[in-house]
Amino acid sequence: MDWLRSLWKIRFYALFAVLTYGGFVWAGLSGLRLLGDDNEQEPNLNGTGGSHGPSGRATYFHK
């Protein structure tokens, strides 16, 4: 109990850390990748994918 009370000293960091953890859990449950996405499909105005066929494909030059 005393230790919990002593957390008052770091209340701002504690709040920040708890919010960070909350964001991490929310991202995990909603399947959101916070650092980039491998999806190369550019959304159109409807928010859905474009025409059929691959998009954003890289041309592969090889030795």
Add this chain to the structure above:
Amino acid sequence: MNVPPSVAPAAVKCPDCGHEVPYYDAVHSAFFGCRKCNTFFEYPETGAPKKLRKFKDVPRQKPTLALGSTGQLEGNTYRVTGYMWRCEVKNASYRWEEFQLREEATGAYRQLAVFQGHWLLITPTEEQYRVSLGGVVEVPETDFRLYNRYSPHILYATGEFDWNVLADESLTISEYISPPLMLVRERQNKKHNHWFKARHLEAQEVAAAFGLPLEQLPYRTGVGAAQPAPGQSYWPQLSTFALLMALLVVVTHLYLMLWGNEPVFNREFVSEPTAVQPVTDSLGNPLLATPAERTVLVSPSFTVPGTGALTVKLWADVNNNWVELPFSLVNEQTGQQFAATGSMEYYAGVEQGESWSEGTRDTEKLLSSVPAGQYHLNFYPITEPTSPAPIQFRATVEARATAGSNAALALVVVLLYPGILYARRAFHESSRWENSDFSPYASSDS
């Protein structure tokens, strides 16, 4: 509080120059330093005054705290009654100042020492402490580590003293630290120890206590012996809480991995070669062949059970070959598409008797926030246009995929501030011990 020096109730005449040396403690003061001729003398209760030493080293600047001035420290009023300038016998460049403070209410004495702008308030104590062989003083609350050991030399003294400060030159002084506290042992012989408790004071506290502008106090350099490290008051809570949060992130990530990563599709495909049409320029010369697309492969439908990330794992049976696998994931109800490209190459051989290999046969792509629904995959394989062999590859889709980068990002964000503070504290500690002969950071061969 800014209290100008008041007139001392009494004075003694310097036996050397006849200058009157004011004093406040008529009962205890018996030793005096004359600020006019720099003579230190004893004025016994009976008999003639005795000259003890004439100081040659005189401070260029006036003492920061004027003799006779008063200040409030820890709720008590103190008067500055004496000033000393000291150095270590073995290392005369280590010089510090000590102010003799007399508590107005009780007449008790304390010292205020300053070295390189770092202040210590020193109080005598009747307690005796036991020093272990490792130079550690153990008390219930904390351990004090040996920081410094020296004999002092008195360069200069002025004002009044209740003991012969010159006799301190026969002492061996040991300092034990547990910032912001210090224990000081004065030892005349092995049986006679005097102990003092000291506490680090910030310059602001001293300035406020004696009503001085901060700029008037000595400029602070380096790290003081008992100067607390950054975040000293909350570091135990911060470090423990940060580690608990980091552990929580790791445990949550492991739980999400166990709960998610549910396979919803797993199938092998074979990409057959298509005929390559030779390409020539206008003169009929053959041009370098471009990578050839193969037939589009469409997977059977599969169900994504819940909105979340999807991992598409690809493996291709390539051997001294490469394949590029652009694919699109198509929602059969809404038409929403996700696209990514997996590239795999694998080369191996033997060169000068040594086998080598490079590249990898598998890769994986993570697609964020894929809604629940019915999906299929379209593959558009590309490989070496001259390669006649079919290429076999496998696609595995896992729903509710976990992104390790999310956990890594959360860990970095949670541990960033504690990490910076940890580094600052470590640097502070190593700087502190640079002035010590007993540094735990010193290498054994130095």
